[in-house]
Amino acid sequence: MTHWIIAPVVLPALLAPFIVLAARYHIGIQRVFSVAGVLSLIAIAAGLAWQASDGTIILYQLSDWAAPFGIVLVGDRLSTLMILLTAVLALFVILYAIGSGWDKRGWHFHALFQFQLMGIMGAFLTGDVFNLFVFFEVLLIASYGLMIHGGGNLRLRAGVQYVLFNLLGSTLFLFALGAIYAETGTLNMADLAQRVALIDPAESVGIRIASVMLLLVFAIKAAVVPLHFWLPSSYAEAPAPVAALFAIMTKVGAYAIIRVYTMVFAPDLDVTAGLHGLWLLPAALVSLALGMIGVLAARKLDRLVAFAVIGSMGMVMISISLFTQAGIAAALYYIVHSTLAAAALFLISDLVRAGRAHLNLTAAPPVSGAALTAALFFVAAIAMTGLPPLSGFIGKLMILDAAFGTPLAVWTWAIILSASLISVVGFARAGSVLFWKASAEPLPEEEGQLPVPRPSILSYSAVGGLLALLILHTVFAGPAYRYADATAKQLFDPVPYISKVLGTPGKLSTPKEGH
Amino acid sequence: MELLVASAIGILTAAGIYLVLRLRSFPVIIGMSLLTYAVNVFLFASGRLTVGAPPILGDAATYTDPLPQALVLTAIVISFGMTAVVVMIALGAYLGADDDHVDDQAPPEADLKAEDAT
Numbered sequence: 001m002t003h004w005i006i007a008p009v010v011l012p013a014l015l016a017p018f019i020v021l022a023a024r025y026h027i028g029i030q031r032v033f034s035v036a037g038v039l040s041l042i043a044i045a046a047g048l049a050w051q052a053s054d055g056t057i058i059l060y061q062l063s064d065w066a067a068p069f070g071i072v073l074v075g076d077r078l079s080t081l082m083i084l085l086t087a088v089l090a091l092f093v094i095l096y097a098i099g100s101g102w103d104k105r106g107w108h109f110h111a112l113f114q115f116q117l118m119g120i121m122g123a124f125l126t127g128d129v130f131n132l133f134v135f136f137e138v139l140l141i142a143s144y145g146l147m148i149h150g151g152g153n154l155r156l157r158a159g160v161q162y163v164l165f166n167l168l169g170s171t172l173f174l175f176a177l178g179a180i181y182a183e184t185g186t187l188n189m190a191d192l193a194q195r196v197a198l199i200d201p202a203e204s205v206g207i208r209i210a211s212v213m214l215l216l217v218f219a220i221k222a223a224v225v226p227l228h229f230w231l232p233s234s235y236a237e238a239p240a241p242v243a244a245l246f247a248i249m250t251k252v253g254a255y256a257i258i259r260v261y262t263m264v265f266a267p268d269l270d271v272t273a274g275l276h277g278l279w280l281l282p283a284a285l286v287s288l289a290l291g292m293i294g295v296l297a298a299r300k301l302d303r304l305v306a307f308a309v310i311g312s313m314g315m316v317m318i319s320i321s322l323f324t325q326a327g328i329a330a331a332l333y334y335i336v337h338s339t340l341a342a343a344a345l346f347l348i349s350d351l352v353r354a355g356r357a358h359l360n361l362t363a364a365p366p367v368s369g370a371a372l373t374a375a376l377f378f379v380a381a382i383a384m385t386g387l388p389p390l391s392g393f394i395g396k397l398m399i400l401d402a403a404f405g406t407p408l409a410v411w412t413w414a415i416i417l418s419a420s421l422i423s424v425v426g427f428a429r430a431g432s433v434l435f436w437k438a439s440a441e442p443l444p445e446e447e448g449q450l451p452v453p454r455p456s457i458l459s460y461s462a463v464g465g466l467l468a469l470l471i472l473h474t475v476f477a478g479p480a481y482r483y484a485d486a487t488a489k490q491l492f493d494p495v496p497y498i499s500k501v502l503g504t505p506g507k508l509s510t511p512k513e514g515h
Numbered sequence: 516m517e518l519l520v521a522s523a524i525g526i527l528t529a530a531g532i533y534l535v536l537r538l539r540s541f542p543v544i545i546g547m548s549l550l551t552y553a554v555n556v557f558l559f560a561s562g563r564l565t566v567g568a569p570p571i572l573g574d575a576a577t578y579t580d581p582l583p584q585a586l587v588l589t590a591i592v593i594s595f596g597m598t599a600v601v602v603m604i605a606l607g608a609y610l611g612a613d614d615d616h617v618d619d620q621a622p623p624e625a626d627l628k629a630e631d632a633t
Contacts, residue, residue, distance in 0.1 A: 016602040026531060078561075095574065130586060130589075134593070135596070137593045140597075141596065141597065142583045142602065148571060148604060148607070151607075152611075153608065153611040153612045156604060156607045156608035156611055156612075157608045158611060159604050159608070160540060160601070160604050160605050160608050160617060161617060161618075162600045163597075163604055164535075164543060164601060164617065166548065167547050167594075167597055167598075167601060168535065168547070169549070170593075170594075170596075170597070171547075171550045171551060171554050174554040174555075174557075174558060174590055175554055177558070177586070178554070178557045178560075178561040178583075178586075179561070180562040181558075181562065181582070181583065181586070182560075182562070182563075276585060388516055
């Protein structure tokens with residue numbers, strides 16, 4: 001049993017208290033440890049992804065207790081892909097936070113950041129639903145701290161809504177877990193997959209309710225309409241690097257839906273048949289439409305990006321809710337793309353803020369260095385709206401292709417295509433107001449005002465790095481899609497996963513009678 | 516006993532949801548804690564209700580399912596911590612803005628600009 005798979009959880013968990021205790025007053029040391037931690041996370045995640053890429057399922061039994069009784073961590077293609085994505089995103093976000101000085105505007109940015117990473121990594125790796133809840137809480141409690149980092153009334157107010165909404169989500173999660181436990185007597189995902197299949201369809205009321213409640217919880221995390229309304233304020237008011245990191249948090253919801261609803265409540269299962277197929281696809285279509293209309297209607301750049309996130313989650317959910325191998329593969333390709341694109345856009349909106357007094361989409365006098373920011377915004381907007389040649393376009397093609405021939409194909413095609421058009425108009429409007437109309441405005445008269453600080457080179461290179469990754473994701477679309485397709489194939493054949501988790505011996509693997 | 520526990524969970528949940536739908540932060544927080552009580556009792560009941568039996572696999576003829584008890588312990592700790600966090604943030608928002616409305620009140624345009632400048 002290799003111990004590497006627990007390292008993505010343990011390393012940030014040890015690093016965060018170390019940063020708080022030992023390097024409390026030394027921002028330089030905090031930065032060094034934080035970046036070093038994230039770099040080693042990338043190395044570990046890459047190693048795990050390489051190990052899992054041939055279809056191996058990596059199992060880790062904590063304290064050697066066997067699966068249905070003990071806690072297990074499981075790494076297959078999907079989870080190692082997600083932790084690698086998280087680690088890479090975290091590197092650019094932390095570089096931006098250092099470059100822009102965001103980490104100095106309040107206490108404990110780096111420690112909270114590491115705790116956040118621990119929660120996200122754990123949520124991707126865990127093999128049972130109760131630990132999924134626990135890691136959700138870990139990542140949420142760190143995100144509460146990060147969300148109000150730097151203070152300010154609007155941010156605190158948005159923070160209250162964000163915390164309350166997520167608390168409601170957690171309560172619903174616990175209700176769902178209680179109902180699942182009452183019906184099946186287990187919370188291990190592999191064990192659940194076996195036991196749910198054995199439930200008599202005539203006695204399926206409890207498990208059907210539990211399945212829908214669980215789906216609602218994940219839909220809250222993934223910001224699917226009508227459960228999206230916590231997102232715009234909280235993402236827009238959060239500090240930009242934090243919002244960029246949050247780009248992966250909506251994907252945790254998408255990941256949980258993929259994991260649980262391909263393995264435990266598989267689409268062809270009689271007991272829970274016809275529960276989510278009915279409304280998940282329409283809800284995803286409405287999310288896409290509403291997100292893109294929000295892009296068009298937004299009056300501030302950060303709100304615009306937040307609505308673009310809702311729209312892109314709608315796109316991911318459309319593809320997931322097909323529950324076919326092609327659909328999941330397209331969703332995985334699009335998840336990687338939209339995480340990077342949304343993070344880049346949040347960081348760019350902070351670059352824009354550095355030069356202007358506000359983020360309102362009104363013309364303002366030109367500032368120095370706007371050309372580079374404008375170029376970055378242009379590339380990121382092309383990626384986000386899904387125009388050729390970047391990966392958004394390829395991902396969209398894959399989703400359209402996956403939706404072809406399904407009963408709602410006409411609606412899906414119509415909404416995806418018109419939403420893309422709307423988002424192109426929205427981003428073009430924002431870009432032209434922010435960057436082109438600027439030169440039509442007169443320069444400010446008075447010379448007495450302070451010179452606007454230019455963002456540092458590190459900030460630009462962090463954003464540039466994210467965009468370079470997007471371009472790589474486009475250039476290597478073939479291998480990336482083949483990997484996503486192999487992942488989807490593994491998801492739809494859960495037998496090796498289940499037998500690996502339940503078949504590996506450990507303590508209590510053969511419980512004796514009378515003990 | 517089943518009726519008692521079930522109606523307790525139901526009443527706690529209903530009261531919690533009612534309070535959560537209020538507009539001011541204090542009732543909302545009380546509503547949240549009622550909801551977490553409800554969910555804790557619900558989890559406790561999810562392993563079937565047994566009276567007077569130990570939650571340990573041992574020599575006793577009957578025993579209570581120990582797992583929900585472990586789940587409830589974790590859930591209690593987490594919900595307690597979360598409630599503390601939300602109280603702190605709500606207090607901060609109240610002291611900063613001098614009003615404890617939970618929803619977005621449309622801020623005056625001047626405020627918006629001042630906030631962006633920071």
